[in-house]
Amino acid sequence: MTKDIENGAPAVPLLDRSDERVKHAAGFGGAIRSFLDRVQSGDLGSLPVIVGLVIIWTVFQSLNPIFLSSNNLVNLLFDCSTVGVIALGIVCILMVGEIDLSVGSVSGFASAMVGVLWVNQGWPVWLAILAALAVGAAIGSLYAMLFNRFGMPSFVSTLAGLLAILGLQLYILGSTGSINLPYGSPVVNFGQTLVMPHAIAYALAAIAGIVTFITGFRTAARRKEAGLSSQSLGSLLLRAILITVVLELIVFYLNQDRGIPWMFGLFVGLVVTMNYLLTRTKWGRSMNAVGGNREAARRAGINVRLTYTSAFVMCSVLAAAGGILAASRLASASQQAGTGDVNLNAIAAAVIGGTSLFGGRGSAYSALLGIIVIQSIASGLTLLDLSSSLRYMITGAVLAIAVIVDSLARRSRVSHGRA
Amino acid sequence: MTDPSDGTSTSELVLSLRGISKNFGAVSALTDIDLDVHAGEVVALVGDNGAGKSTLVKVLAGVHQPSSGTIAFRGKEVTLPDPSAALKLGIATVFQDLALCENLDVVANIFLGKELNPLRLDEVSMEIKAWTLLNELSARIPSVREPVASLSGGQRQTVAIARSLLLDPKLILLDEPTAALGVAQTAEVLDLIERVRDRGLGVVMISHNMEDVRAVADRIVVLRLGRNNGIFYPDASNQDLVSAITGASNNSVSRRAGRRQAQREQGQETQP
Numbered sequence A: 001m002t003k004d005i006e007n008g009a010p011a012v013p014l015l016d017r018s019d020e021r022v023k024h025a026a027g028f029g030g031a032i033r034s035f036l037d038r039v040q041s042g043d044l045g046s047l048p049v050i051v052g053l054v055i056i057w058t059v060f061q062s063l064n065p066i067f068l069s070s071n072n073l074v075n076l077l078f079d080c081s082t083v084g085v086i087a088l089g090i091v092c093i094l095m096v097g098e099i100d101l102s103v104g105s106v107s108g109f110a111s112a113m114v115g116v117l118w119v120n121q122g123w124p125v126w127l128a129i130l131a132a133l134a135v136g137a138a139i140g141s142l143y144a145m146l147f148n149r150f151g152m153p154s155f156v157s158t159l160a161g162l163l164a165i166l167g168l169q170l171y172i173l174g175s176t177g178s179i180n181l182p183y184g185s186p187v188v189n190f191g192q193t194l195v196m197p198h199a200i201a202y203a204l205a206a207i208a209g210i211v212t213f214i215t216g217f218r219t220a221a222r223r224k225e226a227g228l229s230s231q232s233l234g235s236l237l238l239r240a241i242l243i244t245v246v247l248e249l250i251v252f253y254l255n256q257d258r259g260i261p262w263m264f265g266l267f268v269g270l271v272v273t274m275n276y277l278l279t280r281t282k283w284g285r286s287m288n289a290v291g292g293n294r295e296a297a298r299r300a301g302i303n304v305r306l307t308y309t310s311a312f313v314m315c316s317v318l319a320a321a322g323g324i325l326a327a328s329r330l331a332s333a334s335q336q337a338g339t340g341d342v343n344l345n346a347i348a349a350a351v352i353g354g355t356s357l358f359g360g361r362g363s364a365y366s367a368l369l370g371i372i373v374i375q376s377i378a379s380g381l382t383l384l385d386l387s388s389s390l391r392y393m394i395t396g397a398v399l400a401i402a403v404i405v406d407s408l409a410r411r412s413r414v415s416h417g418r419a
Numbered sequence B: 001m002t003d004p005s006d007g008t009s010t011s012e013l014v015l016s017l018r019g020i021s022k023n024f025g026a027v028s029a030l031t032d033i034d035l036d037v038h039a040g041e042v043v044a045l046v047g048d049n050g051a052g053k054s055t056l057v058k059v060l061a062g063v064h065q066p067s068s069g070t071i072a073f074r075g076k077e078v079t080l081p082d083p084s085a086a087l088k089l090g091i092a093t094v095f096q097d098l099a100l101c102e103n104l105d106v107v108a109n110i111f112l113g114k115e116l117n118p119l120r121l122d123e124v125s126m127e128i129k130a131w132t133l134l135n136e137l138s139a140r141i142p143s144v145r146e147p148v149a150s151l152s153g154g155q156r157q158t159v160a161i162a163r164s165l166l167l168d169p170k171l172i173l174l175d176e177p178t179a180a181l182g183v184a185q186t187a188e189v190l191d192l193i194e195r196v197r198d199r200g201l202g203v204v205m206i207s208h209n210m211e212d213v214r215a216v217a218d219r220i221v222v223l224r225l226g227r228n229n230g231i232f233y234p235d236a237s238n239q240d241l242v243s244a245i246t247g248a249s250n251n252s253v254s255r256r257a258g259r260r261q262a263q264r265e266q267g268q269e270t271q272p
């Protein structure tokens, strides 16, 4: 509070600064100090995953200099979009403290549906996609009903769903087992080649910075007017400029090769939207509340069942969407789609990214960060020509570390009073 | 003394319970409870541990459903199938176990379920309103942007009370609202109860502190082992109240008081 220049030296203390026991971060140094305090008390946010990412990238880059090339990174972005979208659904369900183990099967079934309806039955592609998403929503509603009505643990119902839906997928694909999607169709192009025109990518990066600044500035102005402490213009500007510069550099680097895949653009768009929904809407508040303390949420008048239903449906729909993206990426709908490590990668991504398994704590961005970690490991090992056996082991180890970090951070938060 | 509506008040009857019972399996937590609360009246609900006070409050808050009996709110018979039904009617509750979300900050807890501007939360207005409510209670809360987990018990209690005041309720149920509060904050809450009563709301307050009860209550309803056990007015003698609460004139409280009295008299006798 010593050098809060922007607020002048108010004669009347600010509404939220009247308690002199609290240290309030002022200026740049203060911001760093309060960040360190938060980290020490176990409020880690995205820090562990970013540290992990730096380590992983350093190791792979030193082993193979192609790893961080524009070309490889563009491929990485293509690859991480599909499972990333599924992981975004997992973030939703983990938010309320439940789990969906069937996202892999749902994604495989959705891709099979698109293949069968579009290629074999001749439906318009948009209708086939819509149908697959609708079936995803139906599956989510079913889980929600089992959970709300019969109190069936989501762990069990979705485990049953994993098997049943995999069966459905094999059934509708029939004896052929695999359907090729036509090359050159917009859907396959979207998954394989379409990238943003360079100018658009630069513009989007700039818009992100501008929007951050404008919303931050508006909030600060309103808070100041209302007699609350507010961020200084300088720090707002600094933050916006930092974001813009970093994003523009990333775009510049990727534009050296093909550029930013539209599919990745879609993924990031979904992440940003989900982040808004979770942090700035009443629905997001309910999700956090139900995950944090279900009974308290109920007593506050929140419709707890509806909240659970929305989480299950959101998760299954995003899983279906991820499956459709995977089909377009591979240009096929096959019996293998959605099997193997898809399920666990999606769940691991959300957890590695920092969404807590215990509910009530997480962020949409954890899906983005987590899937980049997982895909980096996969990509790096592929470049080194190492078999998938090693990939599974390393991803497993990273997941274990992430869960340990989550548990330790949780303990530390409890002892530091941060829930 | 057993007629629950002998409150002399002629003002509107906000709440009227008849024959409310609640069983948890084999345990009858409440049996045949009658209770009336008028507008502008503070009813204190007292009774020993396990007497069923909190259970009654939870029935009124829609948390538990009564096994039998009727609830009339402002003259109309109502059912309270869930907490949101009670909140919609204008029944606000501070629970004994507070029921806050530890992972959310103070503002989010106060506005939980009643957020301003659902599609684009109005955080600034919510924060201002939160500070206004908290200042009314002379709360000592360092920051409303910290998770509730970092607050002390009394601070949490203040947050829970602030939350109950948010929506201009018609009836406020306070389950041991001052149990964890400091001296100043307790006085503030008692003042607040009086202010709320003067605004014409009905208040039901549970407390084990007879001093607080006498200070603000217009009527004192005693529960014992899940049953009505008398209605008193603040001028009733301590002896009567205690025996209604504990169920006998020969009880540990009066034995203790008698012992001390005897000791004191003895002490006086031995003095020359």
Ligand SMILES: Nc1ncnc2c1ncn2[C@@H]1O[C@H](COP(=O)(O)OP(=O)(O)OP(=O)(O)O)[C@@H](O)[C@H]1O
Binding pocket: B024, B027, B028, B029, B047, B048, B049, B050, B051, B052, B053, B054, B055, B056, B096
């Ligand atoms: N959810 C429940 N399940 C089973 N029994 C319960 C439940 N809630 C309360 N009871 C029982 O009901 C009885 C009354 O409990 P209640 O919490 O209403 O007491 P109280 O008067 O609020 O006591 P205190 O002064 O200790 O808060 C107790 O015997 C308790 O064991």
Ligand SMILES: [Mg+2]
Binding pocket: B053, B054, B055, B096, B175
């Ligand atoms: Mg109680």
